Amino acid sequence: MSHRTQRTLLVTGASGQLGRRVVELLLAAGEDTIVAASRTPEKLADLAARGAAVRKADFDDSASLDAAFAGVERVLLVSTDALDVPGRRLAQHERAVAAAVRAGVQHVVYTSLTNPGPEWPIAMAGDHGGTEAALANSGLSYTILRNNLYTDFLLQAAAQAVASGQLVNAAGAGAVGYVTREDCARAAAAALASATSGPAVLDVTGPELVTQAQLAAILAQLSERPVAHVNVTPAQLHAGMAGHGVPAALAEVLVGFDRAIAQGTLAVASDAVERLTGRRPAGVAEFLRAHRAALVGA
Template sequence: MSTTPLLVTGASGHLGRRVLELLLARGAGPIIATTRNPDSLKDFAARGVDVRRADFDDEASLSQAFRGAGRALLISTDALDRPGRRLAQHQAAIRAMKAAGVRHIVYTSLPNPHPGSPISVAADHRETEAAIQASGLDFTFLRNNLYTDLFLHSLPAAIASGQLVDARGTGATAFVTREDCAQAAAAALAEPTTGRHTLDVTGPEAVTSDELAALLSELAGRKVVHVSVPPDALVRGMVGHGLPQPAAELYASFDAGIQKGELATVTDTVKRLSGHAPQSVRDFLTAHRAVLLPARNT
């Protein structure tokens, strides 16, 4: 086993923390974990992880933060507050990784981030991939589909109202759990692969909203119907319920992409990397039934 450190950026987030757990469980490492707030990873520091502060808005600090790593997991940042910020962060990180001696970058990307994608964040991922390609480094692009976990926030209201409202039409999505994405990322980082790889990370099937509504009806024991509306109407509805306009437009852009089939590809990437099949939407929702259904008065 290599003794060259593995680097995980954004390590205090949900995905990053789970990747750290999986790397420790498999005895991989040494491990470097970077975050804006090192105190948030004190529990991992106590377990031998080298926790370092990294500010992606301060490029001068990054080469030192990444020093010594041979393979790096670059988890896409959440800097969506102003146009161009996230891409600038990624580009700075890539330059710093190369300067620090990193040889292979594993990057969490998006399916089909081509110029014609209606998904508003596709350009960030496309240009980040281009920067990694131009760096001359080896890479693995993990093009993660939408998290099944997001259902825990959106579906209780659909069940309560009896309507699953979106702008997806008959488009299907190969939803994948965050856990399966973490398993794939940990494996891609830990295994000493070389070369350049682009992998779609998906669940075991692509599910339409009509199929999802039928599944919710079955789980809830009450009728839930799918109602597809135009994207602009979806934005107005979300803003009317208190969601900020930029967030509403982002969600609606994903729906527009789904309607066009941008997230419908199904692969066996999770099984090939992690050794186990990804969890289905049905199994995930069944396991979280108590979260989805309102408590009944007794």
């Protein structure tokens, strides 16, 4: 990520884990003017102290977005977490795209999801597909980063699998191009800080596809304990989660991800991270090895 001519770059969702990390990377790279935007700007005092400008950006308030995007050349639109009301997140994203058009933003980078089409078994994937359509119809230059599943999300299930000897899910023989949050942040920072224009759609993934059986083998090797993949039906998985107190709505989402894996929706691996950043992304075994103490300590 090289230093470019002077311009203003804005990152939404800067109080979240991904957005915050992108701002940190941009500041470390010496970019000229970085705007960290959030609906809770009071949480960004540390980024302001490091040189970021802070603005409020409430995706439910068009006037707030207009003010946030004023004078900005390139925007990273981090997908929101508004999943409480069906359709709310897509409406938020459409509001942000419209505000970018009004503000004269030159380029939008959007964090999407792998294969966000109708084949997804959970409704929230449609928010990403709808946002991609809004960008395509906006007249804006854009880069869509279709982030695969975070490797980071494996840690809890991996620790449980090491402790019990069983990696239980309903993912079948499906494979995933798992990618770390850090590599997603590096890719997003590089795409935002570049001088490229779009439209462009990139699959942001780890370096290889990994099945659940392969994941179990990695855990067994790292922990030096037997770990086997146990495939169950989606109904069995949902019932098991309910028995452990997982809220029904969350269980539905988690089971939906397993369904997506089983049907091959997430079996995508690319070299986009390396092309954007110049550095190969971390593989699953590499990431879990770095967290081995947490796995074995379980």
